[in-house]
Amino acid sequence: MKKLKERWEIVKNWQLIFPLLGIVGLGYSAFRLSSLFLKEQHIALNIALTAGIFFLLLKFVLFIFKKLESKWDIKYRWELISIFLVFAITGSSSVFIGKPIIKFIGITKDNLPAFAYWILYILIGFIFYQILLVAIGWLFGQYHFFWNFEKKMLKRLGFKKFVE
Incomplete structure (x- = not known):
């Protein structure tokens, strides 16, 4: 031990x-x-x-x-495991939350072309992924790492105004 x-x-x-x-x-x-x-x-x-x-x-x-x-700027090695767990949980959770939201909005494969449905599905999942990444990162004690990670990602996507 x-x-x-x-x-x-x-x-x-x-x-x-x-x-x-x-x-x-x-x-x-x-x-x-x-x-x-x-x-x-x-x-x-x-x-x-x-x-x-x-x-x-x-x-x-x-x-x-x-x-x-x-x-990555981390203090302890065990934080790497914590960070990877946050990524894993967030990925699964964003899909889990995105499905009911899409159904609630009324988007189905029947009322939209398959291409449009999957584009919206991925977009909604991506939005919830960003929110959940910081929230679950906070629960695991890695808020600063994931907030900095999020700011970097949003800047690369062209949303510089929102993170400054």
């Missing part, structure tokens, strides 16, 4: 939740990917494939962490 705390620069015990959530999320992703590859349910083969995918994903994520640790 001491090595884990030192490696991820954890100074308070509550911060251990982030590596734990990261490992659980990585394990779930590995399991879902192995289920995609295996059509039939072979428990031993599924466990072996899940373990292999988990190992590969772990190596990939740690490689990404090394690259982003120097690029």
